[in-house]
Amino acid sequence: QDPALVREITAAVKAAVNIPVIPKLTPNTPDIAAIARAALEAGADGLCAINTVGPGYTSAHGHAVLSNGEGGISGKGVLPTGLKCVRDVAAVSKRPIIGCGGVSSADDVRAYRDAGATVVGVGSALVGLTTQEIADYFVALEADLDSGGERAEALVRYDIDMRFRPVELVANTRVCADIALLTFDRAVNIQAGEFVFLWIPGLGEKPFSALVDDPFTLAVIDVGEFTHALLDLPVGTEAYVRGPHGIPVAPPDDARIMAVAGGTGLAAVYQLARDFGNAEIFAGARSADRLYFLDECRQVADVHVATDDGSEGFHGRVTELLRERLQAMSEAERDTLVFYNCGPEPMVHAALAVQREFCRPGQSFSAIDYLTKCGVGICGACAAPDGRRICVDGPFISAP
Known part of the structure; x- marks a missing residue:
């Protein structure tokens, strides 16, 4: 001025x-x-x-x-x-x-x-x-x-819903020192593959995949000020949800779903396996104490567990376990697979590398936790290396 x-x-x-x-x-x-x-x-x-x-x-x-x-x-x-x-x-x-x-x-x-x-x-x-x-x-x-x-x-999308809907925390279950499951008092209308923003007035808002839609449940890992505060969020706290945003996944009817998850990436694939069936979940973690929700996963999918230290399941990387599974399959079986990868970026890239050894690139879809701010594609913060914006083109995007 x-x-x-x-x-x-x-x-x-x-x-x-x-x-x-x-x-x-x-x-x-x-x-x-x-x-x-x-x-x-x-x-x-x-x-x-x-x-x-x-x-x-x-x-x-x-x-x-x-x-x-x-x-x-x-x-x-x-x-x-x-x-x-x-x-x-x-x-x-x-x-x-x-x-x-x-x-x-x-x-x-x-x-x-x-x-x-x-x-x-x-x-x-x-x-x-x-x-x-x-x-x-x-x-x-x-x-x-x-x-x-x-x-x-x-x-022009004048119908984008940016309203905040109230939810109340009813359970805060600590998995380990830096992971917790937050359960709220109601359901949210969210399909597999979509995500929501959780807003705490005075603290801020961040995007999350819903581990469960009913009751609305989040898997939270401590990666910054907001998520650190969520780990100790007291029961009874009123929070607000915006969304859902993103594109729901739509696997072919005859597909065998292979969901590969690390860290809190399980939150992005559990509902997918639950809603579409015919699924296998590969859950990876550094150690057994960082695993969660496995009993629920086993009710909806065949579950394969890998820990880096061997404290539960396969001793090694989850991508190594995935390679063993794919090697045991026939080419005809592998042709029916659709992969959904979610977790830390190095894990996702490693999973894609394994999948390319056995399957076509078009069979793989991945959600990487790029920085997401607006959720509606306008700020560009969540752009993937090829320019696609995770919040509107994904979060699961096809392999480049």
């Missing part, structure tokens, strides 16, 4: 890099043209307008949803503000302008171009769309711009 600061920062960035510098301007200023001029004077190669509007405040069940309390507003509602700001910036700039904020249709793109934008950005309209759906959206948007039609906006 301070032209002098904008000038100083832009000049410093220009001096440090050899790529185009395009500052993204805040709309939360009485004179956006002034900060646009300051950026241009400092050597900006172009300008982008707008950043988020606000800050704003949103709440659920009497609590601020954002950990910071307030945050920027984006989406369809900021379109008029974005258009006005681009007009104001275009009045003082002959350099390229990226116009963005509230774009979802060809009419919105035309409006930004009329306001002076050289390039138009689309962001919030892509919430909840898979990679293929985004491609379909932009094909439709380009066709609309050529034909004068308005088909693209019909592909």
Whole structure:
């Protein structure tokens, strides 16, 4: 908002890099043209307008949803503000302008171009769309711009459910020093392969696969501040659930399911085996004291256990146990297999390597715990190396 600061920062960035510098301007200023001029004077190669509007405040069940309390507003509602700001910036700039904020249709793109934008950005309209759906959206948007039609906006997911539903903790069962099972007082509507966010006001929210949907049960491992606090969460605590998110798994009717799990990865595959049947579960852990829910697993699948120290089951890696099982199968049997891998990234890659020795890549699907923040594909934090976003394209994605 301070032209002098904008000038100083832009000049410093220009001096440090050899790529185009395009500052993204805040709309939360009485004179956006002034900060646009300051950026241009400092050597900006172009300008982008707008950043988020606000800050704003949103709440659920009497609590601020954002950990910071307030945050920027984006989406369809900021379109008029974005258009006005681009007009104001275009009045003082002959350099390229990226116009963005509230774009979802060809009419919105035309409006930004009329306001002076050289390039138009689309962001919030892509919430909840898979990679293929985004491609379909932009094909439709380009066709609309050529034909004068308005088909693209019909592909926007205005139905994404971001509500928080209350649950109460009724049991906190410690498995070992850093793993616990949390059981809540009601069921959640979640299918195998989907995930939810658990929100504790004042603490934050994180994504989890549901070990069990009814009663809603989570397997939690201590990997940070939030999960550390969950290990000691007292019975009676009210928490909130958002979701489900992700794509449910859909194995072929005649498939033999091979679920390979390490750590809390079992939470992502138990319901899969329970709901589809004809399954084998390979559960791996460092030691016997880190294993959990095996009796329940044995009721729905053939269970194979491996521990690194040999304290239970096969002595060695779970992927070594998997190799032994696959070696014992005929080629015809292996052709019917579908693999679902979930656990630490090294384990998943090792499982994929074993599976490629005996089966086709298309038979394997994996869920790796990449950092997941929004759950609806808009932040990009959970992108896999090939660009697929785990929260909307997965969490189980096919082998690359």
